[in-house]
Amino acid sequence: MLIKQLMKVDVIIFGQLTEITNGSISLSDVPDTDSLVKELHKLYPALADAKYVMAVNKQVVVENTALTDKNTVALLPPFSGG
Amino acid sequence: MNSNHSYERYQRQIILKEFGEAGQEKLLQAKVLVIGAGGLGCPALQYLVAAGVGTIGIVDDDVVILNNLQRQVLYSVNDIGLSKAERAASILQQLNPDIKITAYNERLITQNALTIINAFDIIIDGTDNFSTRYMINDACVLVNKPLVFGAVSQYEGQLAIFNCKKKGKRSEETVNYRDVFPQPPKEGEVLNCADAGVLGVLPGIIGTMMANETIKLITGIGEPLINQMLTYNALTNQVYQLTLAARKETRSLIPEDKAEFLQTDYEWLCTSQGQELEIDANTFDNIVGIGSIDIIDVREPGEMPVINEFSHIKIPLARLTESISLIKSDTVVAFCQSGKRSLQAAKILSGIFGEAKKIYSLRGGIVQWKHHQAKQPV
Numbered sequence: 001m002l003i004k005q006l007m008k009v010d011v012i013i014f015g016q017l018t019e020i021t022n023g024s025i026s027l028s029d030v031p032d033t034d035s036l037v038k039e040l041h042k043l044y045p046a047l048a049d050a051k052y053v054m055a056v057n058k059q060v061v062v063e064n065t066a067l068t069d070k071n072t073v074a075l076l077p078p079f080s081g082g
Numbered sequence: 083m084n085s086n087h088s089y090e091r092y093q094r095q096i097i098l099k100e101f102g103e104a105g106q107e108k109l110l111q112a113k114v115l116v117i118g119a120g121g122l123g124c125p126a127l128q129y130l131v132a133a134g135v136g137t138i139g140i141v142d143d144d145v146v147i148l149n150n151l152q153r154q155v156l157y158s159v160n161d162i163g164l165s166k167a168e169r170a171a172s173i174l175q176q177l178n179p180d181i182k183i184t185a186y187n188e189r190l191i192t193q194n195a196l197t198i199i200n201a202f203d204i205i206i207d208g209t210d211n212f213s214t215r216y217m218i219n220d221a222c223v224l225v226n227k228p229l230v231f232g233a234v235s236q237y238e239g240q241l242a243i244f245n246c247k248k249k250g251k252r253s254e255e256t257v258n259y260r261d262v263f264p265q266p267p268k269e270g271e272v273l274n275c276a277d278a279g280v281l282g283v284l285p286g287i288i289g290t291m292m293a294n295e296t297i298k299l300i301t302g303i304g305e306p307l308i309n310q311m312l313t314y315n316a317l318t319n320q321v322y323q324l325t326l327a328a329r330k331e332t333r334s335l336i337p338e339d340k341a342e343f344l345q346t347d348y349e350w351l352c353t354s355q356g357q358e359l360e361i362d363a364n365t366f367d368n369i370v371g372i373g374s375i376d377i378i379d380v381r382e383p384g385e386m387p388v389i390n391e392f393s394h395i396k397i398p399l400a401r402l403t404e405s406i407s408l409i410k411s412d413t414v415v416a417f418c419q420s421g422k423r424s425l426q427a428a429k430i431l432s433g434i435f436g437e438a439k440k441i442y443s444l445r446g447g448i449v450q451w452k453h454h455q456a457k458q459p460v
Contacts, residue, residue, distance in 0.1 A: 012322070014313055015238055016278065051267045055324045060262065060311075062329060074322065076313065078263045078272055079233035079240050081280055082122045082210040 007069045009036065015077040020046045034064040036073060052077045088180065092134050105301035106134060110181075112300045113137040115202035117190055117218060119166040120144070121153040121285030122208030122232045122292060128156065129293035131174045135300070137182045138174075139202055142166040143189035144446070145453050147420055153282035163449055190214060192344050195221045204296055206230045208289060212266045213348040219244065219259040220336045224343055228299060231259060232285075232292040236278050239288035242311040242326070243295055249302060255328040257309045260335050262326055266348075284316045359428040360421070360445040363454035369415060369442070376411040380427045381418050389448060391455070399423045402430055409439075417444035417451070 012024045021044050030036040033054060041048045055074040056065050067073070089096065092106050114135050116123050119142040130138060146154070146161040146169060154166075161169045171185035186198060190209075195217060199205055205227050207218050215233070222229040228246035232239065244258045291314075298306045313322045337343035361369065369375060370392050377394035380402065397405045399418070414431060416424035421444060428443035435441065444451060 014322075015235055016272070051263065051272060053262050058323060059325050060327055074324065076240075076311075076324070078212070078267060079235040079238070080210060080212045080215060080272060081234040081278070082118050082120050082208045082232070082285065 007031075007067075009067050009070075010072045011036070011040070012072060012074045014052075014075065015079060017047070017050055017052060017075055017077050020044050020050065030067055032064050032066050033061060033073070036067060047075075050077065088134075091178075091180070095133065100303045101301060105303065108301050109134045109297065110136040112204065113139075113202040114204045114206060114296060114300075115139040115141065115199060116206045116208060117141045117214070118208035118210060119154075119156070119170040120150065120208060120210060121234065121280065121282075122289035123206070124154045124156040124170070125286045125289035126206055126208060126232075126293040126296070127170060127174055128177070129290060130296060131178045131181065131183070133293070133297055134178065134181060135296075137184075137202070139184045139186060139198065140167045140170050140174075141186040141188070141190050141198060142170070143187060145450055147449055153280065153285050155286065163453055165453070190218070192217060192346060192348065196225055196340060196343065199227055200225050202227070204228050204230060204299060206232075206292055206296060208232060208292070212272070215259065216266045217346075217348040220343060220346070223258050223336050224340065229258070230292050230296050230299070232288045234280050234285045234288055235272075237281055237284060237316045239284055239291075239314045239316070240311060241288055241291050241295065241307060241314070243299065243306050243308045246299070246306075246308050248308050254309075257326045257328050258332065258336075260332045261329045262311060264329070264332060264335055281316055287314065287316065359425060359432065359441060359443050361415070361442045362445050363451045366415065366417075366442075366444050366451060367454075369413065372413075374411055375413040375415060376409050378409070378414065378416045378424075378427065379418070380416050380423050385419065387448065387452065399427050402427055403434070406431070406434060411439075413440045413442075415442045415444060417448050419447045419449060421445045421447040421450070 008026055008028045009030055010026050013021050027039055030039055052075045054061055057072055095101050096103055096106050112135050114130055116127050119140050144166050145163050146157045146166055148162060151157060156170050156173055165187045167185040167187045171183045175183050199221050205222055207215060209215055222245045229244040231242045231244055245256050247254055247256055295306050298304045309326050311324045311326055337346050379394050379396045380399040382398050395408055416427040418424040424443040428441045431441045
């Protein structure tokens, strides 16, 4: 249990998603990306409708991916501007 | 490289050890297509032309307007109302008369995309909308061309090279934009620069990086951003680099062949209420000729140019909803300076009148229409 409580994941937010989350955030007790997404949607319901790609430790992931302490998750929205 | 003149022009990069005369020769042989001569396209073009890329194509159907000058640094006030592709080509040709520059003063659509793209080795996407971006991505996958991708929003930029194998890794799977974002967002889901704003210097930085990646790809030096996406934040100077991977399901989203590509409606995929409401200058002229139509100038009083070529009523966008009693005809066309406010007006009017009236907005605004008029034979 002690290990679980110490587990912390940094979530780096990009682009206009920062307007939803008000910047980057830290979450604890998220064993995988599915539970992280669930937690994020609970904290920021508007994220559920947002379009983004997720990366764990700078590697884009599509499937549910296990998270460990000090992992960094990034959420990147698409940009169209030119 | 056979002339001293050429050597002198490119001397500063030829003396670079990894680059050399061989690198310069590769640039001179290369054919690069820049789609969008805007915030990203301008700086990318300037450096590619200066570096001596031998053949360059510029696709853009837009004209220069005043609010472009904050970031589209090739143009000046004298270019307002003129074709971006043609002005860019002419300005850049003066920078380097030794290379071949072709202007395509047309919108890239499915009907012309494959032919234009096929004439070049590397494609640079500096466009400003998702429908064109997805179309370019799919076209590059279909005809197998490397795509240098750049995009900006507010203070952040993205940069990547898609559909390209790493040097010496021929078996490796290529990654394209749909591996990152499989489906285009619907209209309004992600704001564009016109709505969200952009710091002018940001596309300058990202566009210059796009030129850099292109030069690296052509000459084979360094580590181009193949299968990676770099994000840059102009406020914090933070750079974040992601490794991308191909997805199995992506291939099914991309048209299988030319015929399927031609049938794909990219604008519809991205909205498409807006596009249905918009008409181009040609269609506008035809509709005006028919009569029994209300044309509305939704600009503020006093905005230039004054229009006396056709009769119209003046209702500034802000006063539209309270003034709908002035609108009597069954066909209504709104216009403004650039086509942005009139599109908003058309949406408002569609909301009010529903199916009862045919509502349109003049795409590209009165600036584009004037330009279109100037090109008509008298």
